[in-house]
Amino acid sequence: FIDDKSNRLIGWATMRQLRVKSTLCPKQTAISSVCEEDYNQFHADQRSYVPEWKDYTSNNYTAFIRQAFTYQSGAVLETYTYVGDHASYGSGGYVYEFRGRLSDLQSNLSQLHQLSWIDNRTRAVIIQLTLYNPNVQLFTAVTLLAEFLSSSGVFTSARFELLSFYTFTSVYQLVCTIVYMLFIFYFVWIEIRLLIQMKWQYFRRFWSYVEIGIIVCSWTSVGIYIWRYKESQRIGQLFKDTNGYVYINLQLAAYVNDVLTFLFAFCCFFGTIKLVKFCRFSQRLCLFIETLRYAGKQLISFTMMFSIVFLSFLCLFYLLFVSKLLRCSSLLGTAQMLFEMTLMNFDATGISEADAFLGPLCFAVFIFVVVFVCMSMFLSIINENFARARSNMDGKNEEIFSFMLSTFQQWIYSKKPADRKILKDRLGERYSDQMNSFSERVDDLLKVIDRIYISQIQDASTVKEMNI
Structure with missing residues (x-):
């Protein structure tokens, strides 16, 4: 464990240096004819040396010191390209491992300083270590970077990445993932049907690209998730076999986790854009699109x-x-x-x-x-x-609640939509015929009332004459 008594160092830390070759200056002067440019893949030095960056030495040095002057490729080190603030640094380099007792480490670092391990051709020094916190069950990939520019100056940066290799932390997360994938299957089926029906017209719709973005990002996330799961299984098995006493590089796992996070971000972006589609159900919100x-x-x-x-x-x-x-x-x-x-x-x-x-x-x-x-x-x-x-708003846009109500009624009705339409048309024709004959019936009613009224007047006059 390190000094905080909570995080344990997995294996040991490594210090990797990346250098450039010495080249002739474009314009040679009396001051200097050799120049060292900024780091790039074409000017990277990949030769192996002996201490003091020489081709031969008669002095004896420890294996750790000799290794620090020997170039190792990224395949051997299991490291990958690292992007800094001023350049992108390759996967290989000259590596010193912080292994052994504290006194030996201090002696080796002092000796590296005397042998000019960092000189005018050094362009980057990357320190990498891995920590594990058993209290929260999290791995931490720590990367410390020092960039040396050809114009002078040293620029430092640090990166701490937390990694959790547990597939699902709760049942709720598992259920949400299953429901989400069911929706993705449904979207794929809907979009395939639309593509068959509309053909090339499908690609002229804006919402088609939003749906494609959601589907592509979701399925790519599934593939990246499986890749991360296999990488976590490999790291977990290595940690179990060595009890954490061997160096474990989490750079690849951190990159895979970053890609998965980016895909999740795009899924959320396209999903949020899709919510704008519901604006068509409200006249006020539809003003934005119009x-x-x-x-x-x-x-x-x-x-x-x-x-x-x-x-x-x-x-x-x-x-x-x-x-x-x-x-x-x-x-x-x-x-x-x-x-x-x-x-x-x-x-x-x-x-x-x-x-x-x-x-x-x-x-x-x-x-x-x-x-x-x-x-x-x-x-x-x-x-x-x-x-x-x-x-120009025509007022024909439906409200979302009326749309949901009509859709719900279609689900619960036993008749098919075509049958309901036929029934509606028949009822409409019947009501239309009755409305057309309504005026004639009113006229007949008035005539009947007139006859009754006249007959009552005649009867009243007859009764009055008889009384007289």
């Missing part, structure tokens, strides 16, 4: 114009403040800063301090052109098409 449909062409034209304007300001701010503002040190950082300025989230003091004249001037021009002009155009497009969509 507004986008009416404003589609105008928004495309506006996006092209806005992209050109934004790109021009991106080049302006990047070239002016690349050496003065940290956020403008890269194109991506500059674009992020300009988007925040569009949302009125900015640091006016930093821009003014970068340049007393050009800073406020560029800032004022950007706010006027992008915020006041471009955003006003965008809002006017949305408002105009929103009013158009609201005026």
Whole structure:
């Protein structure tokens, strides 16, 4: 166990170095004719050396020291490409293993320092170790990275990935997974029927791509899940056989787990987009879709114009403040800063301090052109098409509750839909005939009432004469 008394170190830690070859400088000077470029796969050094990075030595060194100067491939080390902040580093390298007593480790590290194990050709040092916490039954893959740039400077980063190799943690999770896969089977059957019926017209529907995205991501997740399960079984068996006294690299398991997380994210994304489809049952929510449909062409034209304007300001701010503002040190950082300025989230003091004249001037021009002009155009497009969509709403969209009620009634009725339609048509014809003859019957009724009224008057006059 390490000092926290909760996490146990699995096996030992490893320190892997990646180096570049020495090449002739494009322009040789009297100062130096040999240059070491930044790391890439073409300039990576894959030769084996003896201590002090020489081809031959007469001194005797321990096996751990000699191994630190011997190149090993990724297949031997069971390591994979690692993506850092400044480059992507290969799977091989020169590895030193932290094995043995503490005094031996200190002596070896001191000796590596004296032998210049890290020199001007070093571009990355990656320290990897694996921890296991029995209290929560979680593995932790720890990766510490130090990147050495050719322009000088060392940039460090760390990554901690928690891994749980249990298939299902509860019965509820198992039930939800089964129900989800049943829905996926149902969606596949529905989409196959639609594809057969509509043929090439199927690929012209937006919702077809949403359904395909859900199905593809779901089935791919099943395959990746099986792959992760097999990898967890291999790691678990190795841990059981060695009692955790051998180095276990979880880099592949971490990558597989990341891919599975990405697929889950896309499944949630497409599933959430599918909820918009229910907007057709509400006139108010349907305004959103109708507004986008009416404003589609105008928004495309506006996006092209806005992209050109934004790109021009991106080049302006990047070239002016690349050496003065940290956020403008890269194109991506500059674009992020300009988007925040569009949302009125900015640091006016930093821009003014970068340049007393050009800073406020560029800032004022950007706010006027992008915020006041471009955003006003965008809002006017949305408002105009929103009013158009609201005026053209025909009121034929069903409410979701009425749709659910009619569907439920179709399920519980014993008659088929065709029989109900025939019965409805017959009843409609019968009621129509009765309404057409209603006026004639009213006339007949009035005639009868008139005859009765006249006869009563005649009888009343006859009785009156007899009394007289």
